[in-house]
Amino acid sequence: MIDINTILSGNRLALSRLLTQIENDTPEGRAALNDLFPHTGNAHLIGVTGAPGTGKSSLVNRLAYFYRHSLQGQEAKRVAVVAVDPSSPFTGGAVLGDRVRMKDLAGDAGVFIRSMASRGSLGGLATATAGMVQAFDAAGFEIILIETVGAGQAEVDIARLAHTTLVVEAPGLGDDIQAIKAGILEIADILVINKADRPGVENTERALKGMLNLAHPVQRVFQHHGQFMDVEPAVLTESAPMWLPPIQKTVATEGSGITELGSEIERHRLHLQSSGDWERRERARLETELHQLLQSTLVSRWQAGVSENQYQQVFKQLADRQISPRQAVKELLNGGFPK
Amino acid sequence: MIDINTILSGNRLALSRLLTQIENDTPEGRAALNDLFPHTGNAHLIGVTGAPGTGKSSLVNRLAYFYRHSLQGQEAKRVAVVAVDPSSPFTGGAVLGDRVRMKDLAGDAGVFIRSMASRGSLGGLATATAGMVQAFDAAGFEIILIETVGAGQAEVDIARLAHTTLVVEAPGLGDDIQAIKAGILEIADILVINKADRPGVENTERALKGMLNLAHPVQRVFQHHGQFMDVEPAVLTESAPMWLPPIQKTVATEGSGITELGSEIERHRLHLQSSGDWERRERARLETELHQLLQSTLVSRWQAGVSENQYQQVFKQLADRQISPRQAVKELLNGGFPK
Numbered sequence: 001m002i003d004i005n006t007i008l009s010g011n012r013l014a015l016s017r018l019l020t021q022i023e024n025d026t027p028e029g030r031a032a033l034n035d036l037f038p039h040t041g042n043a044h045l046i047g048v049t050g051a052p053g054t055g056k057s058s059l060v061n062r063l064a065y066f067y068r069h070s071l072q073g074q075e076a077k078r079v080a081v082v083a084v085d086p087s088s089p090f091t092g093g094a095v096l097g098d099r100v101r102m103k104d105l106a107g108d109a110g111v112f113i114r115s116m117a118s119r120g121s122l123g124g125l126a127t128a129t130a131g132m133v134q135a136f137d138a139a140g141f142e143i144i145l146i147e148t149v150g151a152g153q154a155e156v157d158i159a160r161l162a163h164t165t166l167v168v169e170a171p172g173l174g175d176d177i178q179a180i181k182a183g184i185l186e187i188a189d190i191l192v193i194n195k196a197d198r199p200g201v202e203n204t205e206r207a208l209k210g211m212l213n214l215a216h217p218v219q220r221v222f223q224h225h226g227q228f229m230d231v232e233p234a235v236l237t238e239s240a241p242m243w244l245p246p247i248q249k250t251v252a253t254e255g256s257g258i259t260e261l262g263s264e265i266e267r268h269r270l271h272l273q274s275s276g277d278w279e280r281r282e283r284a285r286l287e288t289e290l291h292q293l294l295q296s297t298l299v300s301r302w303q304a305g306v307s308e309n310q311y312q313q314v315f316k317q318l319a320d321r322q323i324s325p326r327q328a329v330k331e332l333l334n335g336g337f338p339k
Numbered sequence: 340m341i342d343i344n345t346i347l348s349g350n351r352l353a354l355s356r357l358l359t360q361i362e363n364d365t366p367e368g369r370a371a372l373n374d375l376f377p378h379t380g381n382a383h384l385i386g387v388t389g390a391p392g393t394g395k396s397s398l399v400n401r402l403a404y405f406y407r408h409s410l411q412g413q414e415a416k417r418v419a420v421v422a423v424d425p426s427s428p429f430t431g432g433a434v435l436g437d438r439v440r441m442k443d444l445a446g447d448a449g450v451f452i453r454s455m456a457s458r459g460s461l462g463g464l465a466t467a468t469a470g471m472v473q474a475f476d477a478a479g480f481e482i483i484l485i486e487t488v489g490a491g492q493a494e495v496d497i498a499r500l501a502h503t504t505l506v507v508e509a510p511g512l513g514d515d516i517q518a519i520k521a522g523i524l525e526i527a528d529i530l531v532i533n534k535a536d537r538p539g540v541e542n543t544e545r546a547l548k549g550m551l552n553l554a555h556p557v558q559r560v561f562q563h564h565g566q567f568m569d570v571e572p573a574v575l576t577e578s579a580p581m582w583l584p585p586i587q588k589t590v591a592t593e594g595s596g597i598t599e600l601g602s603e604i605e606r607h608r609l610h611l612q613s614s615g616d617w618e619r620r621e622r623a624r625l626e627t628e629l630h631q632l633l634q635s636t637l638v639s640r641w642q643a644g645v646s647e648n649q650y651q652q653v654f655k656q657l658a659d660r661q662i663s664p665r666q667a668v669k670e671l672l673n674g675g676f677p678k
Contacts, residue, residue, distance in 0.1 A: 030665055037663035051390060130664075172511060286657055286664065293668045298637040301672070318625055324376035325469075325625065326369055329632045333640070 002032040007139050008039060012109065015139050019114055022131040033131050036138035041282070043080075043137040044269055047162030048147045049187075054170040055194045057083070058252035060147045064111055065255075066262050067143050076110060080136035083115040083147045084129050112141065127296065130161060130289045159187045160288050163281055164268045166261075168192045169208065171200035188245050190264050196249035196257065208247055243271055306332060341371040346478050347378060351448065354478050358453055361470040372470050375477035380621070382419075382476040383608055386501030387486045388526075393509040394533045396422070397591035399486045403450055404594075405601045406482050415449060419475035422454040422486045423468050451480065466635065469500060469628045498526045499627050502620055503607045505600075507531045508547065510539035527584045529603050535588035535596065547586055582610055645671060 002021065006014035021029030048060055060081055067077045105111045114132060116125070129146065136144050146162055159165045167188035191212070193204055246264050250257030272278035311332065318328040341360065345353035360368030387399055399420055406416045444450045453471060455464070468485065475483050485501055498504045506527035530551070532543055585603050589596030611617035650671065657667045 034663040034666055037666075038660050041660055283658055287654070289664045290654070290657065290667055293664050294641070294671065295634055295638055297668050297672060298641055299634055302633070302637055315626070315629070318629060319622055321377050321380055324373040325628045325632050327373055327376075328629055329636050332633065333636060 002028055004032055004035045004138075007032070007036060007135065010140055012112070015112065015135065018135050019132055022135060023116060023128050025128065029131065033134055036134060039138040040134050041137065042140075043133075043142055043144045044164070044265075045133060045137075045144050045146060045162045046265060047159045047165040048145060048168060049159055049165065050168030050192075051170075054168040055252050056147055056168050059166075059168060059192065059194055059250060060145050061105065062250075062252045062255055062258045063145060063262070063265075064105055064113075064143075066258050068105075068108060068110055070259060070262070077142040078110045078140060079112075079143045079145065080139075080141040081111070081113040081145045081147065082129060082132050082136070083113070084125065112136065126161075127289070127292055130285075130292075133161060161285055163272055163278060164189045164265055166190045166192050166265075168194050169204060170195040171198040171204045189243065189268050190261070191245050191247045192261060193247060193249045194252050197251045197254075201249065205247060205249070212245060212247075243268070243275075243277075302333070341367055343371055343374045343477075346371070346375060346474065349479055351451070354451065354474065357474050358471055361474060362455060362467050364467065368470065372473055375473060378477040379473045380476065381479075382472075382481055382483045383503070383604075384472060384476075384483050384485060384501040385604060386498045386504040387484060387507060388498055388504065389507030389531075390509075393507040394591050395486055395507050398505075398507060398531065398533055398589060399484050400444065401589075401591045401594055401597045402484060402601070402604075403444055403452075403482075405597050407444075407447060407449055409598060409601070416481040417449045417479060418451075418482045418484065419480040420450070420452040420484045420486065421468060421471050421475070422452070423464065451475065465500075466628070466631055469624075469631075472500060500624055502611055502617060503528045503604055505529045505531050505604075507533050508543060509534040510537040510543045528582065528607050529600070530584050530586045531600060532586060532588045533591050536590045536593075540588065544586060544588070551584060551586075582607070582614075582616075641672070 002014070002018055007018055018029065018032055022033065023029075046063075048056055048063075050056055060083070064079045064081060067079045069076065071077065105113065116128060116132070133144055133146065148159070165187050167190075169191065170193065191208055193201060193208070248257060248261045248264055250261055252258070269278075272281065314323075314328050314331050317323045317331075318325060323331070341353065341357055346357055357368065357371055361372065362368075385402075387395055387402075389395055399422070403418045403420060406418045408415065410416065444452065455467060455471070472483055472485065487498070504526050506529075508530065509532065530547055532540060532547070587596060587600045587603055589600055591597070608617075611620065653662075653667050653670050656662045656670075657664060662670070
């Protein structure tokens with residue numbers, strides 16, 4: 001058993017152990033998260049996503065440093081970084097990332113960095129990320145940076161965890177029609193053009209502005225709900241206050257633009273809180289997490305109730321194309337559904 | 340009801356209607372897929388994935404054209420294209436892609452192109468893609484190109500649908516450490532450097548060769564299984580014959596390198612069939628599809644059995660942080676689980 005008081009009091013070693021338990025989805029980790037949950041809800045969750053090659057890790061490094069050393073007239077904030085790599089199911093890419101990023105911030109007890117590569121299922125990864133964020137939140141980290149690699153649905157799902165989502169672009173990537181297809185712009189609360197000292201930055205900025213005009217931020221609230229069940233249909237008819245995502249240029253390797261980016265993040269937090277969106281996003285986030293857990297629990301329960309023998313028989317019929325996948329599901333559920 | 344004979348006999352309008360039914364997951368679409376399933380298993384499924392900006396759509400166009408007009412001493416093959424855009428849950432990016440790609444191939448009855456943007460859940464998208472591929476397969480399309488945008492877990496999952504996966508890169512993207520994190524290299528059967536007339540192509544090729552030496556293709560077989568249940572544990576101990584992914588340079592806009600790419604695809608097909616990997620991938624694919632369908636069916640059944648009132652009560656406790664997400668799942672499942 002993990003003593004949750006050690007986590008609440010900020011014991012680093014205990015937290016580190018808990019994170020491993022969460023990543024491995026152990027009963028101890030689950031029990032601790034249950035106990036810690038009432039102590040969560042205080043952190044500002046900031047998602048950072050974008051295509052490979054945009055310099056997200058450096059940017060996250062710089063932001064962490066900013067919250068530690070550059071806040072004007074405020075106490076330094078405790079910063080956690082969860083780096084999620086859903087696109088690397090095979091090798092430990094995230095571990096390599098760790099080494100690169102650690103230099104600036106090593107030895108600072110107010111910073112905690114944790115990387116996680118995909119472990120099989122995407123649902124498992126999202127659940128583990130949510131759990132880690134909760135652990136950091138309960139442990140008193142005020143800023144939690146969630147960094148994801150890539151630009152797919154996985155990143156959209158993980159961005160749903162955040163209050164504020166930064167989408168990072170870089171000059172020279174995505175100036176053609178394919179970039180429009182990437183479509184993650186529409187999850188952006190703040191657009192960052194990193195590597196802004198590179199040629200082509202004006203084109204990138206122009207392209208992003210053009211795309212912003214096409215996007216409809218209001219839809220975001222609609223998308224957040226309606227995922228699973230309409231918890232609060234009233235929210236859907238209420239018109240959401242507008243937030244036009246600003247574009248912020250940075251050169252993370254040199255640290256330029258970071259203070260301005262920090263101000264935009266703070267401005268977004270104030271907007272969320274005054275508009276009621278903070279609360280709405282919290283609810284949407286919890287709903288998503290609830291749905292994912294429901295799904296995986298339903299599958300585990302079913303697995304516990306079906307015999308391997310029966311599964312193999314049905315799968316053989318499927319592999320021989322005697323029955324379709326949907327017919328196989330029907331046979332498996334009617335036979336093997338737990339009482 | 341859809342008369343499946345119209346599909347089997349190649350009626351284009353009937354196929355088009357069926358594809359819409361599949362995309363909308365209607366009872367008619369499901370019933371037709373059940374009936375068509377015994378007629379599937381003949382097509383060569385070719386996945387094409389890679390980051391935005393690499394020119395995948397042009398490449399897919401050219402490949403379709405190749406199978407129609409450039410096969411040496413063979414009859415032209417019927418070609419279907421399923422363009423999947425999992426990263427665009429909000430706007431119809433895929434529709435735009437359609438217009439760009441249609442020019443070359445319009446009016447050819449041996450080519451069928453269908454785009455699909457994400458409709459909510461990722462699982463739904465994968466299921467719809469699998470269904471469309473089955474419909475094309477049953478309708479006698481011998482080559483099915485499955486194009487996905489992006490480089491995340493979604494693409495890995497969709498690549499699992501294919502017998503042969505092409506990963507497309509382009510010079511100037513991904514020469515830094517982030518590219519290694521993308522990690523989709525390891526799902527590549529064939530690496531394509533498109534836009535190979537651009538500066539930096541030697542660097543890209545060198546980087547890819549270096550990464551290929553790090554990747555272990557043997558793991559792929561292991562990853563394909565072990566996703567859900569070990570159907571054939573014997574497969575895991577059997578050593579897989581080696582396939583070293585070749586690197587093929589192309590300039591899709593000019594059509595250069597396409598014939599050579601076609602030869603590599605054919606060489607891979609022969610390798611799969613002689614090594615037994617074709618059969619193994621078929622099984623892995625069916626297993627993945629079965630798992631996804633099981634999951635969504637379990638959730639629907641549970642939803643049908645729980646009252647909205649009960650759901651709302653539990654969700655309120657969760658939103659107030661009185662209970663954790665996992666405790667909420669427990670309450671919902673113990674109360675609302677269908678008999």
